[in-house]
Amino acid sequence: MVSLIKGLLPSRAEPLAIWTWYFLRPVVRITFLGRARYCPVCRSRCRRFLSHGPRSRKVHDAVCPVCLSHPRHRLAWLFLTARTNLLDGHRKRLLHMAPEPAFAQILRRAPGIEDVSADLDSPHATVKLDITRLDLESASFDVILCSHVLEHVPEDRQAMSELFRVLKPGGWAMIQVPVSNKPTFEDPSITEPAERERLFWQADHVRLYGLDISDRLRAAGFEVDAVFAHQLAEPDRLVETGIYPGDVVFHCRKRGA
Numbered sequence: 292m293v294s295l296i297k298g299l300l301p302s303r304a305e306p307l308a309i310w311t312w313y314f315l316r317p318v319v320r321i322t323f324l325g326r327a328r329y330c331p332v333c334r335s336r337c338r339r340f341l342s343h344g345p346r347s348r349k350v351h352d353a354v355c356p357v358c359l360s361h362p363r364h365r366l367a368w369l370f371l372t373a374r375t376n377l378l379d380g381h382r383k384r385l386l387h388m389a390p391e392p393a394f395a396q397i398l399r400r401a402p403g404i405e406d407v408s409a410d411l412d413s414p415h416a417t418v419k420l421d422i423t424r425l426d427l428e429s430a431s432f433d434v435i436l437c438s439h440v441l442e443h444v445p446e447d448r449q450a451m452s453e454l455f456r457v458l459k460p461g462g463w464a465m466i467q468v469p470v471s472n473k474p475t476f477e478d479p480s481i482t483e484p485a486e487r488e489r490l491f492w493q494a495d496h497v498r499l500y501g502l503d504i505s506d507r508l509r510a511a512g513f514e515v516d517a518v519f520a521h522q523l524a525e526p527d528r529l530v531e532t533g534i535y536p537g538d539v540v541f542h543c544r545k546r547g548a
Contacts, residue, residue: 322354325496329531332368332393333358340533348492353533360393363467365532367438368394369523370465370540375434377404383433386420386457388442390415406434422450442468442496445479453513454543458477461547466477466508467540471494474501505541513543 316424317411324340341354343361354361377385380402387398390408392415398406409425410416419424422437423446423499432442435454439446465536469492476497484494491499505515520529521536529536 292368295302313436319356322496326501328352328355328533330355330358330360331365331532332397333362342376348488355393358393360391362534363438364391364393366520366534366538367436367465367467367531369520369534370518370542371506373519373523374542375463376403379403385433385434385436386427386432388435388437389413391438395438401409417513420513421452424449425453425457429456430459432457433459433462435462435466437464438467439469441466442491442498444491445497447498448507448511451508451513455500455512455545458545460545462545462546463542464513464543466543467499468504469496469538470504471499471501472492474503474538475507476501484496502539512545514546516542518542523541 311468315354320335320337323337323339326336328337328340329335330337335357335486337356340352342349342351343353344350355365369457374446377383378401382403384405384407385407387394387406387408389410390413395408395415398404407418408416409418409420409422411419411421422440422444427537435458437532441450454466458464475498476490478490479497481490487496488494491497505517518540519536520538522533524532524534526536
């Protein structure tokens with residue numbers, strides 16, 4: 292359902308459509324009234340989540356109808372609130388790559404956070420930037436959020452190096468990508484959208500990462516911990532929030548001076 296609606300809209304209209312959806316939240320809450328599902332991002336309960344994804348990889352009961360968060364957003368929020376100092380109220384400069392609308396309002400209101408949102412194409416970003424050539428000062432951000440971006444970037448090692456460069460010593464980054472149970476697979480000769488979708492899970496992906504993405508992140512300079520969903524919440528809570536136990540967040544730190 293969500294994919295179908297997005298596919299029918301021009302990219303410039305997407306922010307307005309999302310704003311309208313948020314404006315209608317009271318109606319949405321009544322329509323989906325229930326207790327079976329819980330979204331930690333907007334703290335809403337509902338009877339079910341919405342479906343999402345292309346027909347070949349359709350995922351049912353996945354997207355929160357209130358804030359439109361996906362399982363990866365809900366996992367990220369569990370991680371950010373349980374394992375980081377993001378919302379402790381102290382002053383931080385945040386670089387948010389490919390900003391998620393589900394987080395935008397929360398981060399905008401959070402005390403102490405100077406939020407710089409960036410993307411090459413997204414209408415939700417405030418700054419247009421190429422992640423492989425960030426026009427930003429070195430060591431200028433305390434925190435970086437980068438979710439489901441690197442799998443779209445042919446020069447991902449360069450992008451990782453750029454993220455490391457602009458992060459302050461002692462700062463940290465949260466990085467998420469789709470991860471399979473096999474080593475990272477990429478082949479630049481694969482350009483056919485249908486074949487990319489089959490091999491990389493989406494037509495605009497250029498690789499499918501495995502857990503060995505940690506090695507690439509370490510090569511860029513980061514200290515890396517892989518944090519799995521089952522480390523952040525009990526099994527019943529993961530079922531309730533629609534988060535897959537094996538999904539993972541990469542907590543990347545830049546050693547302090």
